[in-house]
Amino acid sequence: MTRRKGDGDSGSGLFSVGPFRDKLPGRGRGKPSGGVGWPVAGHADGPGSLVRSGPGAAALDGKLPLFVVHRPYRFHESVPQLLKQLGEDARGKLALGVSSGLPRQTVRAHLKFNSACEASAIRIVDPQGYLADKAHLRVKTLSPRAGRRAPYLRGSDYPVVGILDLQRECGANLLLTAGRALDTSDALGALAAACDEGDQALAALRPGERLALNLTLNAQWLRNPLLRDNLLAELIENRQFAIWHIRVQWPAPARSWVQPVDEELLGGYRVLAETAREHERVLLLPQTGLTGWLALAWGVTGFGTGSYGSNQAFLEESDRRGGKVRSVERYFERQVLHTVERTALSQLAANSAYQKCTCPYCGSLLDGKPWLEEYAGLHHLYGVGMLAAEVAPAAAGRPWSRDVVAGRVREAAQFAAGKLLTGHSDPAHLRTWDRLL
Numbered sequence: 048m049t050r051r052k053g054d055g056d057s058g059s060g061l062f063s064v065g066p067f068r069d070k071l072p073g074r075g076r077g078k079p080s081g082g083v084g085w086p087v088a089g090h091a092d093g094p095g096s097l098v099r100s101g102p103g104a105a106a107l108d109g110k111l112p113l114f115v116v117h118r119p120y121r122f123h124e125s126v127p128q129l130l131k132q133l134g135e136d137a138r139g140k141l142a143l144g145v146s147s148g149l150p151r152q153t154v155r156a157h158l159k160f161n162s163a164c165e166a167s168a169i170r171i172v173d174p175q176g177y178l179a180d181k182a183h184l185r186v187k188t189l190s191p192r193a194g195r196r197a198p199y200l201r202g203s204d205y206p207v208v209g210i211l212d213l214q215r216e217c218g219a220n221l222l223l224t225a226g227r228a229l230d231t232s233d234a235l236g237a238l239a240a241a242c243d244e245g246d247q248a249l250a251a252l253r254p255g256e257r258l259a260l261n262l263t264l265n266a267q268w269l270r271n272p273l274l275r276d277n278l279l280a281e282l283i284e285n286r287q288f289a290i291w292h293i294r295v296q297w298p299a300p301a302r303s304w305v306q307p308v309d310e311e312l313l314g315g316y317r318v319l320a321e322t323a324r325e326h327e328r329v330l331l332l333p334q335t336g337l338t339g340w341l342a343l344a345w346g347v348t349g350f351g352t353g354s355y356g357s358n359q360a361f362l363e364e365s366d367r368r369g370g371k372v373r374s375v376e377r378y379f380e381r382q383v384l385h386t387v388e389r390t391a392l393s394q395l396a397a398n399s400a401y402q403k404c405t406c407p408y409c410g411s412l413l414d415g416k417p418w419l420e421e422y423a424g425l426h427h428l429y430g431v432g433m434l435a436a437e438v439a440p441a442a443a444g445r446p447w448s449r450d451v452v453a454g455r456v457r458e459a460a461q462f463a464a465g466k467l468l469t470g471h472s473d474p475a476h477l478r479t480w481d482r483l484l
């Protein structure tokens with residue numbers, strides 16, 4: 048691949064210093080109150096060792112939950128430190144990964160980010176082939192810049208080995224197939240084509256490399272029993288694909304920071320995850336947020352989320368530009384397993400059973416100063432990662448993984464009961480989750 052001069056990151060300035068850079072913990076504010084071991088001096092056994100011998104070595108063997116952080120568009124410079132902190136505080140109960148969209152940054156930016164994320168055992172540079180498909184998913188129109196960075200988006204005849212090479216060049220250590228959207232009107236044909244591509248990719252792997260079959264689906268694939276059966280049959284039959292990386296677009300009215308309560312969709316996730324567990328395959332659910340955490344109960348090995356409404360889940364996108372929308376200040380509240388409005392916090396914190404977050408960001412975030420979106424996002428990632436670590440001993444398929452998750456869900460429902468949590472702050476998913484667990 049030819050690197051193009053000036054083919055830099057769009058808009059926000061990839062290598063620029065973020066607006067809150069001077070306010071990072073340890074940079075002028077001293078040690079945030081309540082922080083846990085901040086700043087991290089590095090792992091006892093050295094940076095990067097997680098990949099070779101620590102918890103990260105088990106990242107894809109199903110013994111630990113794998114928590115994948117999707118690279119944020121802004122403030123991504125903070126992710127390496129977040130990962131180190133999570134790695135330390137999870138005390139060997141969590142494997143860590145990062146995932147970036149290949150078309151969204153330059154090769155140089157990908158390399159810089161991936162090499163900085165030393166605590167991350169898994170580095171995915173997702174080809175996101177679905178971005179070129181507006182027929183089966185609701186996605187934004189592809190920009191010319193994305194098309195230049197990811198030429199396979201301009202046609203399906205791009206060689207599979209070329210797509211692998213692009214990921215290698217960007218620093219990926221788990222390679223993916225293109226991940227084009229699968230057509231529900233030709234389910235068997237679409238699945239066969241995806242598996243054919245996977246076979247070509249497997250044949251092109253180098254010694255020691257790993258490949259995930261990368262599928263992008265609309266929700267019908269999980270909701271419709273016939274489509275789901277076709278999907279599962281193909282996945283089970285093709286035993287050569289040990290790792291499934293499956294992204295499902297949540298249809299409207301799904302919203303950012305709100306977990307879906309569609310029982311057909313959630314039931315589809317459950318069957319998919321249980322099938323993966325039963326057939327000893329690694330199932331990764333990118334961009335699923337807390338719903339991915341829920342699916343740890345059913346047999347998922349890893350899930351991913353981000354720090355922004357646009358990447359924490361895979362929602363329908365639109366080219367329509369709205370007017371200036373007031374951004375809602377949101378806070379991930381682990382005790383109710385939900386992201387609530389900031390205004391709801393005082394009510395929760397007044398309860399005697401409330402447990403204050405001890406992450407490195409909350410000291411500064413909650414001190415009454417202007418709301419720092421960066422810290423709110425990092426706190427969210429930290430909190431979800433630590434929740435995943437709680438499920439750790441069960442991730443190998445022991446029966447009580449479900450009990451750990453179910454116990455947390457019931458505790459959250461009890462804590463939320465009687466509180467005035469309405470609108471964005473209502474953890475309405477807890478009742479549905481409890482029924483499905």
Ligand SMILES: [Zn+2]
Nearest residue numbers: 404406409426
């Ligand atoms: Zn926090």
